[in-house]
Amino acid sequence: MGRPNQATLDERKIVGVNAETVTNVSSTDFPGQYYHEDHSWNLDQFRRFFHVDFHKNDPYDAVFSMVGLDASVANAFRRILLAEIPTLALENIYITQNSSIIQDEVLSQRLGLIPLTTSNSAAIRNLKFLKRRQRETDQGTFSKKELEEETDMARNDSYMQPSDHNTVVMELDVECEYLPGGQALANRGERDPSKLYKNSSLYAKDLVFRPTGQQAELFAGDAAIRPTNPDILVAKLRPGQKITLTAHAVKGIGADHAKFSPVATASYRLLPYIDIRQPILGADAKKFARCFPKGVISLVNDEATGEQKAVVSDPMKDTVSRECLRHDEFKDKVKLGRVRDHFIFSVESSGQFESAELVLDSIALLKRKCETFKRCLDEVYREG
Incomplete structure (x- = not known):
């Protein structure tokens, strides 16, 4: 053969x-x-x-x-x-006060969908899961060594409790009130909330990271955990309305919820x-180039005829629209x-890890899956 x-x-x-x-x-x-x-x-x-x-x-x-x-x-x-690369996202929201028009459950969901980032991404990778999922074990998310470590920790009741090893705490305390002179502006008909009120809009940047234990060193200074996009609008407030809450961020995977997905x-x-x-020359060459996105087809001088000839310049820019096949002169x-x-x-990364890192992580995780599958096959072979 x-x-x-x-x-x-x-x-x-x-x-x-x-x-x-x-x-x-x-x-x-x-x-x-x-x-x-x-x-x-x-x-x-x-x-x-x-x-x-x-x-x-x-x-x-x-x-x-x-x-x-x-x-x-x-x-x-x-x-x-x-769906399978672990990331950090807000999971548990403890609301002390919410006098805005947004219901607690809607506010919690909006906060959970805010992507988080830090310059010390290695520290996030080293955070433990708050709760080990059997499905992740079956899929090979953990290596054999990590499984042994987590099994030992699971025997300890404190493993299931939030700690600096598995939970990141963020707080939010914002109250809307009149700016100095804002009441007078309102009486004159001013309608711009930013000129009338302080904290008229609640943004992602209002979430404040509160490090605990070893996190004070791991996420110090510029490495502090923060929203990737600080200007995400969370809620609109008016004088007298206040939102106070504590949010716990934990590690998870996109298969559990889209907020844990590391990519946009x-x-x-x-x-x-x-x-x-077949050569496409002259006026037909210009018409042929217009059938494709700019940069896909170039026009060059044909040495034999002296006319302009269509040649493929960059096929990656093409969207395969088939427009050229609509014209009879180009079909053959x-x-x-x-x-x-x-x-x-x-x-496109959501900001917690760089895109190139995520690609390497996906390769490493697929390798782990293959090793898990091979180990299972070996066990079946030994038992057979």
């Missing part, structure tokens, strides 16, 4: 995007799909073809390509990013494929598609 030439393999990697249909959508790179062809998985071959290319690597917004993966593995990274968006798309099979000159094993990831 052998393998076909590279041209044939490249052709199979293209998902066809036609005027009204999408073809060649099923993966064929597995044994038995083609007679007399060896498609068994090979580690050396995977190492040779797999690579990661970063296109943008800002602290909280990364765009990169993973080339040479199967869709199932790429989607595993996406799902882990969304984590998505991927396949690399667009544009194959110009271009083939559209997507590259099956080229995934363009976009990871």
